[in-house]
Amino acid sequence: MFFFYKKKYSIDSNGVVTRKSHSNIALIKYWGKHKNKIQIPLNSSISYSLGEVYTVTRLIYQKKKKRNLSVRVFFSGKEKTSFLPKILEFFNRISYYCSYLRDYNFIIETYNTFPHSSGIASSASSMSALALCIMEIEKKLVSSLKEDFFFKKASFLARLGSGSACRSIYPGLVVWGYHQSIKGSNNFYATPYPYKVHSIFTKIEDTILIIDDEPKKILSSKGHQLMHHHPYARERFKCANKNMNKLISILKIGDFQEFGELIEHEALTLHAMIMTSSPYFLWMKPNTLKVIHTVWDFRKQSKKNIYFTLDAGANVHLLYPVQEKTSILKWIYSDLFSYCKKIIESFCL
Template identity: 40%
Template sequence: MVKGKEYRAEWECPSNIALIKYWGKKPAQLPLNASLSFSLKKAKTKTRVSITPASRRKVSFMFEGQASAFTERIENYLANMSLEHDWLNDFSFKIESWNTFPHSAGIASSASAFGALALCLVDLKQQVNNRQFTQEQFFQKASRWARLGSGSACRSVFPAFAVWGHLNQIPGSTDCHAIPVKGRFHPDYYSLRDAVLLVDSNKKQVSSSQGHELMNTHTFKDARLAQVNSHLFELLTVMEKGEHARFFELLEKEALSLHALMMTSDPSFILLHPNSLNIIQRIRDFRKQSGLHFGFTIDAGPNIHLIYFEKDKEVIHQFVEHELLSFTEQGQWLDDGIGNGPIQLTDEGV
């Protein structure tokens, strides 16, 4: 560290959509089960972090030029991180962040936000200590640090597909951080797209964190863990072989299982809306009618993610515009696709 010097890092990190969901946590933000996701291409958070030496840690956070309620969460995150990384206590932080997608768009903004912040922090650690990590070390650390802010964020620091959680079938997989899944799947899956149908942009009645906690005492906890492990093992095989019909069957079972767990927790809660169900039924009807391979997934909210292949883009867009937009909030939807992971926006290389 050079006394009085300002250090700066700037990264862009995508959100991701889970194909196999994780639901439930162990201490230290570790998952009850392994999950599989793909990173998005357009839905990203850009974050710039500037730090200067200070007698104690101070944090200034601005989201799109405005003060944000997210500041407290950032402060708590850095305070928890500093217990293991005491160099964070020696700096004043100026953090600026922007999203390329609306905060209420039905896309997990905490995943991209903490992914981008973690990438900046690992970058800054290199600068402060005047040492370079290998590329593998850099992104492993970023994934681990992102996990401590938001579990799903650990998957966002990798391109295309990532697995988080120990899985015998994936060498190197661990609960501590995600790892990329490279060159394993049928080529078609690298053309996946995600049409996000915005059913309701209002804040959820029950947060994901509260939902995760309810899994600890859930009646169906053990059955869910057996189910999700079976789903993930089969999905990996299906994606290797290119069995598209079964791929979408598993995708939808995962999504509906997630919401069934919410409905049967104690206390129970329902995040799906009537129009969520209307969209699901229309998707199933049109799939049967058209014979195309596509389907849906749902995160912890009412919005529907219509997953399809690039080659069917024109037909799917017509279907969305003619059949589904009447069930969305003011006709709102976003179209995205599988992405290439984070990008460093400063001159220094990783």
């Protein structure tokens, strides 16, 4: 395997590394994984990383004699034993590619700038931040490690913790999953979008409306599994790949209206798959729908370029060009604030 070193590592004794990683919002959604493979997507996806929505992780490592996995996790200053099963599963998965993990005791100290497990891709930013920390350790152990390899392997490792985490390794537009029209795209790690992008898509605001800040009752990992026997799954994967081709053209020519209509279609398609799974469920809340209808009415009346997208949760991302920020942001606070618990002003990196 490309990311596996056969040479022995030169082990340092103790140390601390810190990395920050941003959450991301998918434009073309990834929903569904290959059944008998680890975190391999059934369709390609593309996302923006988000400026003000991130995780900071501090990883303390101390050399030990016994070769096993030893981890403690602290979130926002408090020890979180409930996080341990997922972290240990992640460490166990990646220890084949990072054998040095068994030579240390680890303490993970981490915090988010946004609510955890509420549908704003907290696992993406947290797992990517942790993967970057691990690669910082590897960089200390392997003096010949190149920058390109550093980020590719970080993305590869992050994917094994949370699929969409592999996209959070990079800023800007990032692709994950093989697509015949995107050079370098693959299922094992994410890559920066390689083609020309119109200037209007290089400065986009993302205002996030926190409709519900409670942890989701059904996590995304469970939702992905429901695609295995979903009656509409095959058509969804075809649709996602066709939409990726449309988006490639849109990003080049700079048609914001087509861009907005496509990302809204993708968001609603994602939730349609969720609502027609077996068992079926709803992540949208009543205020999610109120926001969507209010945005549609405002856009029709004002002719402003404001469009929504949703991840696997109730919260709403509003995307619009930075040139229209002043008037749109004023409208958001006056007309949408009553529908949500919090507003996060962010932007696409």
